[in-house]
Amino acid sequence: MASLRNAAIAFIASLPCRALASNIIDNNASPPNLSTVFNNSIFYTWRPRSHVLPPSGQIGDPCMHYTDPTTGLFHIGYLHNGAAGAKTSDLITWTDVAEDPTFIRAGGINDPVAVFDGSVIPYGINGTPTLLYTSVSYLPIQWTVPYTKGSETQSLAVTYDGGANFTKLEEGPVIPGPPFPVTNVTGFRDPYVFQSPQLDAAAISPEGTWYSVISGGIHGQGPSQFLFRQYDADFRDWEYLGEWWREEANSSWGDGTWAGRWGFNFEVGNVFALDTEGYNAEGEVFTTLGAEWSEVPIIPQVSQFREMLWAAGNITTSSNGSVHFDPTMAGKLDWGQWAYAAAGKLLPANSSTSTSSGTANDRFISYLWLTNNNFGTSAFPTMPQGWNSVLTTTRELAQGTIGNVIDNELVNETASWRVGSRDTATRTVELITLRQTIAREIRAAFVSNATRTFSQSGRSVSNSTSSYSNSNASSLAFQQSPISKFFMMTASIAFSSSARGSGDLKAGFKILGSEYESTAIYYQFSNESLIVDRSNSSAAALTTPGLLANNEAGRLRLFDIANGSNSSSIETLNLTIVVDNSVVEIFANDRFVLSTWIWSWYDESTQISFYHEGSGDVSFGNVTVYEGLVDAWPERVY
Amino acid sequence: MASLRNAAIAFIASLPCRALASNIIDNNASPPNLSTVFNNSIFYTWRPRSHVLPPSGQIGDPCMHYTDPTTGLFHIGYLHNGAAGAKTSDLITWTDVAEDPTFIRAGGINDPVAVFDGSVIPYGINGTPTLLYTSVSYLPIQWTVPYTKGSETQSLAVTYDGGANFTKLEEGPVIPGPPFPVTNVTGFRDPYVFQSPQLDAAAISPEGTWYSVISGGIHGQGPSQFLFRQYDADFRDWEYLGEWWREEANSSWGDGTWAGRWGFNFEVGNVFALDTEGYNAEGEVFTTLGAEWSEVPIIPQVSQFREMLWAAGNITTSSNGSVHFDPTMAGKLDWGQWAYAAAGKLLPANSSTSTSSGTANDRFISYLWLTNNNFGTSAFPTMPQGWNSVLTTTRELAQGTIGNVIDNELVNETASWRVGSRDTATRTVELITLRQTIAREIRAAFVSNATRTFSQSGRSVSNSTSSYSNSNASSLAFQQSPISKFFMMTASIAFSSSARGSGDLKAGFKILGSEYESTAIYYQFSNESLIVDRSNSSAAALTTPGLLANNEAGRLRLFDIANGSNSSSIETLNLTIVVDNSVVEIFANDRFVLSTWIWSWYDESTQISFYHEGSGDVSFGNVTVYEGLVDAWPERVY
Known part of the structure; x- marks a missing residue:
């Protein structure tokens, strides 16, 4: 670690216009108030080596992962000045998609204010990786305040350069909001695209249809996942299939011992299917999800608690043809109170990392966001650190x-x-x-x-x-x-x-x-x-x-x-x-x-x-x- | 007219930095090529006295008229750098709503590209005049080219200053698009709000419900009016009631002799009811509409013909509860090929103009746009003229x-x-x-x-x-x-x-x-x-x-x-x-x-x-x- 430490000192010394003498941090002496030291001066103090995080600055939710159909490389994405990414051939070492790894930024017609989480159809428009993401037009957005209609819409972007950039389609949101009469939502974001032969059967869809769950809920009712179905080859229109899963507001799974509360609003819902080996579209249907809640009295713009949950369940079809997800078990994907916003993706057996490691089966891997500053509410010295938060080690999920x-x-x-x-x-x-296990390549x-x-x-x-x-x-x-x-x-x-x-x-x-x-x-x-x-x-x-x-x-x-x-x-x-x-x-x-x-x-x-x-x-x-x-x-x- | 002419000369003389000598137009001598004269030098040559047009520059579609509930003044609106307006106590003389009469401009989150036609609920949000208008995000838009999803949405704005400005609501479009499965529209714009006890009965709505028709059509099917119903007191959500009127693409009323073609796309649809005296909500249901069409082969981005039509008909309810407009007669609202985009409004008996003229009944008055340059396709010297187009004389419509x-x-x-x-x-x-008659005050x-x-x-x-x-x-x-x-x-x-x-x-x-x-x-x-x-x-x-x-x-x-x-x-x-x-x-x-x-x-x-x-x-x-x-x-x- 001496070399790393020396590099850190060299790095700090290279920074212009700074009184460096007072900034060389000595981790053999008692610490100063780290809020008072210069920006970046504790950059290396707590920085991990093996985890995913951007070169500097803040990382937010993981999202938008995919295996590039042309290279076989797995691309990880995460919120960072918009969304940024890196690619890997082995899940162990990573290469930023570009020197500036941000591949999509807010500021377009659909997303003047922000880019929120999304997910990627690897063979999308014209066979190219196609991102469906939440384009944000108005803030604030939180389940504790009335919903601003149209604040969260779902839009498309496509990469033409191997993931270094995702170019927004010159059209309005493909999902402009929850269809009438769903109006007063607690949230409507984080579209997660997936395929499911089980849903194809339940909803009578063509084979290979893409679906998207959008996470959120309805004020006065409860948190839910809104289910949409691809309507055309170019993913321009999506058919609303209803809230395929809704829980009562602030209810819990059982007495809450094993999975905490469902809360008032769902976020970052993923849907996938697993068998004991890993991903299997015909396997048991799982979802991972974030749940937001507060103790009463609920204070506007304060979401006190977030829980990172998983659930497994059955897909059923009502007599009116609507499909539902009925949980049979649920738990915590991570018990750490700062671990949240998991985003996973199918890692196909033919991805480069699987072929190198000799993994013959499809896998589902997932990452969580580990927030450094308690979701932005603590006074953690992020500027002295020069970076903020990290993604958790790659996990394989299986039955x-x-x-x-x-x-x-x-x-x-x-x-x-x-x-x-x-x-x-x-x-x-x-x-x-x-x-849940550490991805085999990493553990090895x-x-x-x-x-x-x-x-x-x-x-x-x-x-x-x-x-x-x-x-x-x-x-x-x-x-x-x-x-x-x-x-x-x-x-x-x-x-x-x-x-x-x-x-x-x-x-x-x-x-x-x-x-x-x-x-x-x-x-x-x-x-x-x-x-x-x-x-x-x-x-x-x-x-x-x-x-x-x-x-x-x-x-x-x-x-x-x-x-x-x-x-x-x-x-x-x-x-x-x-x-x-x-x-x-x-x-x-x-x-x-x-x-x-x-x-x-x-x-x-x-x-x-x-x-x-x-x-x-x-x-x-x-x-x-x-x-x-x-x-x-x-x-x-x- | 000498004084007007002198004023014109004085006006032109007052313009800075111009070679005036060559610009004094002599209408007693043969004309030069007017395309070659300086801007504004024929400003007065053809300018009308008694018509509605802005102080200078271009006027587009009339729209957004209303009677101000606090003053009783009738406000006329028209597209002009966004939309602009004027008010009147007698329908004869007008006052611009402000020195710069533009009361709404493009460039907001919902309308980064353009503001298209809208209409006003006089007692809207908090009892204030509330505008529902087409907010435009992407161009081009025309029935001759594939529709860019989300290019036309419907948004709200409210006036707090007596109509000098309409302030956009800080929320997304209240109608973000035609609901699924209506996707491939030829147009989706010009929301026209109205009340109708007849529709209340047919659609089983609370008394006084507001409706909006949005004009457009569907590629491969035909032109139509999409019908929406107010869902909440603040007009934030609108329930889609279907295409209450659709005609076959490029069909005509009868053999076309009396009302031309329905074309491929409807625009600027108004809906209202009339008796022999004027407006009567319980009377015969009329609509005015623009129809767009071309001869084959249809050339992308060229709409050859526009027809300004009216129709009257019956409201019927299908066995599935959907409501329909079934025409019984139809005609041309104006036979002039440059008269288009009519926009009318209820002029209540208690408006100041009606009380001054002793008109005891509610009226419906309407204005058409008369384009100077053939909808932008002719080389008419608009810059030498310094203004472009006009609205037609106020008309009263009745049965x-x-x-x-x-x-x-x-x-x-x-x-x-x-x-x-x-x-x-x-x-x-x-x-x-x-x-159709010239408004009685004007004729008088x-x-x-x-x-x-x-x-x-x-x-x-x-x-x-x-x-x-x-x-x-x-x-x-x-x-x-x-x-x-x-x-x-x-x-x-x-x-x-x-x-x-x-x-x-x-x-x-x-x-x-x-x-x-x-x-x-x-x-x-x-x-x-x-x-x-x-x-x-x-x-x-x-x-x-x-x-x-x-x-x-x-x-x-x-x-x-x-x-x-x-x-x-x-x-x-x-x-x-x-x-x-x-x-x-x-x-x-x-x-x-x-x-x-x-x-x-x-x-x-x-x-x-x-x-x-x-x-x-x-x-x-x-x-x-x-x-x-x-x-x-x-x-x-x-």
Whole structure:
């Protein structure tokens, strides 16, 4: 990392007209108030290496991904001065689509004010990648205020230069608004195009028809996905098929434990179908979606909460011919409170990354936006940092299965899983859920590319009673820790059956630690939660407003798994933690993800420890650290 | 007129930086090529006194009229750098709504390219005059080329300052386009708002609901009026009720004799209801409309012909609840080929002009655009003239009746009249048609305001055989003629029954005559036409391109009228001719209008003559000339 640090210093030194002396940040000394330092002076302090973000400045929602039909390269898109993009042949390293990666900007006739999220038909108009996006004419737009009619319309743009630019069609919006009598919407944006033989059958459409869901809702009714169907070969007209999915305003899936609230407005809805291998148009229909809500009283122009959800369900047809999406399970796509606006895309088996990695099946990969400044509401020093927010590591989504699960009360809930099959003889079930894993190429690269790889021997702990907050007795440092803040760590934690009755058991790891800072990541049985304790994560949080220090938490149920005749044990917790400087992503059991920021300050804050508290037997194992990650942007000049 | 001429010279002399010597136009000498003279140097040559036109520059379609609910003044609107307007308390004199009379301009979010026609709800949003107009985002727009989706949308603007400005609402178009599946339109513009208890009943709407027809058509199908219904108190949403009227592409009413072709695209449709007194919401439903067409092969971006039509009909409701307009008669609102784009409005009995003139009933008044340069296709010297086009004299529209008409073959036709009642005893019918007359206030003012009024004794002529083209034997100059080109003339021409069999009978008047120029206006029995022979109208036409010299013609049937037991005579032709310098409007029998331009050059070309040719007995009578007209713009400074 010395070279990176040196490069950073060189970069800062190259900036004109600045009093540089006071701007060389020393991460071995206590931090200043970072709001007061010059722009870009902490550019490298927390910048990740392996993640997608623009060369500088702000990144917003991911969107507009596609596999270029002529090159086979996968193109990722994201909001950035409009929308910008990068391309990859392996999902590991990226090339900006141009020196200025922005490929579409606001300011046209349809979008005088802004460009919002969209999605791409790879073989679109004249066989060329064709973008359907939200063209914005009036602001403000939010579910908390009356809707300005026509503020969000859906327009087309086409690329003629391999994705460096998308040229807007010289015509009005192809979807100028929700058709009458849908008038008082809470939102009407983020068109997501997809094909679905299941919808073709349900809605009696020609084979290969393109659909678009537009996310939003109706004031006084609830959030919904508006469904449209392609009408002509050039995507100029779209037939409204109705709200194929609507939830009651501010209702929840079950009691809200597993998927939070549906809120008042949906955003960024994706629709796709999965089998256990990945994308399969004939598979189970999934959707990912953002939900917006506030506690009462609702304050205009303040959306307090955003939830990044997924749901799976059935497509049904009413007697009047209208099609509906009926959820059978729903969950959190990410439990991190700053992880939002997921955008995924079919990655076909014939894409260059799949052919290089020997992946024979179609996949569905997805990215979330991880906001640096709490959706623009915190005082995070974005200008001193010179960049703002990031996309999460590429994930593969698939239909997940959990086998040999004891058919007890833990199984039967309105939850983020459903019972796929039930074996009354063995009294076990197979559960179906959403599987989420780091894209295989990336995970492989993190392993193979590691500059240091080391294992930590396991550890079994019983009935620790010391308090985490008052001493370190509950933690035990690894024999070896990373020397940088760039690594992937895998580990498993097995709990004895007694753990389920424990009221105070916590078990996990502390990372990014030193005598000044550390972050505990642990599973807490009493509320089936995986918690990230960020209260001591950052010395800079003490000096700098906007470095929020609140905890993160997500819910994960560890089922009872049959392991022989009439015997069972608690499902092992399998963790993969990616630490890419300040970006920390926790993957658990291929079905739980929590992405967050850890703004550790000191260079020396790289230690890892076991962490255990409360009563209950815990066994840590399979601990491996792969240090280094990859440089996702080898062609960028800094 | 000397003072006007002097004022003109003074005006021209006041213009800066011009070589004035060569620009004093002498209308006593032969004309130069007027295309070559300086801008504005023939500003007064053909400028009318009594008509509506802006202070300078171009006028387009009339539209956006209303009676101001707070002042009772009638506001006229017209396209002019956007749209501009003037107000009146008497329909005779006008005041521009502001020094710059433009009250709405293109360039907003909804109308970056242009503002097209609209109409006003007098008690609109918050009780304020509210304009629904066509906001234009993309050009070109014409029925001869594929439609650019979203090029024409309908938006709202409100006046807060008594009509000097209309402020656009900060929201998208309230009608963003024709709803799916109406996609491939030939046009979608000129929203005309109206109320109709008859439509309320047919469409099951609340009392007082506002409707809007939007004119256009569908490629491959035909021209139509799209009908919308107000959905909310603020006119933000409009419910589409379908094409309430569609005609087959390029079809005609009957054989086309009386109303020309429906063409391929409708424009400027108005909908209103009339009784014999004027406007009556419960009366017979009428529409005025423009129809566009070309001869095959249709050349892209060339609409060869425009027809300004009217139709009356019944409102019916289909079994599926959709409402329809079914014409029972149709005709030409004006036979002048340059008279187009009529826009009318209810003039309520409580408007200031009606209360001043003692008019107790609601009226419907209408204006047409009279284009100077053949819809922009001729080389008329508009820049030397400094203004371009005019609106026609205010007309009152009402249900017209023709009584005691012999029930013979002349009556039974698909025509611009219908049989209202039939008396089998007397073998007569009462015909119903559209009545069109000069607004009563204006006609009265032309009479009372005349600086010279003189009558010409009548004349009976038999079997003249001399040729008009070879000699003047067929014409006889009036004993007295106007000394200016500003007058109204009334006259009647009675034909003996033998006239109907004559193959060559022509009878009428020559006006604007001198040894160099004159214009014959005559009725020709062989084809039941009223013809304006413009071949010798203008000496300037010989020197200047764009002063078209083609004839104008309109069709007028003179019925057989019962005048005693078993006796009948041909209906007398009653003419009113308004000559306002170059603007000539011919009104016949309260049901025929032909408006045109006569660009007579010489000051001395003011003579009137009787004109008669061919075989047939003709009796001229009731000839009176009211010279002077009125100055419609007393507050303008030139």
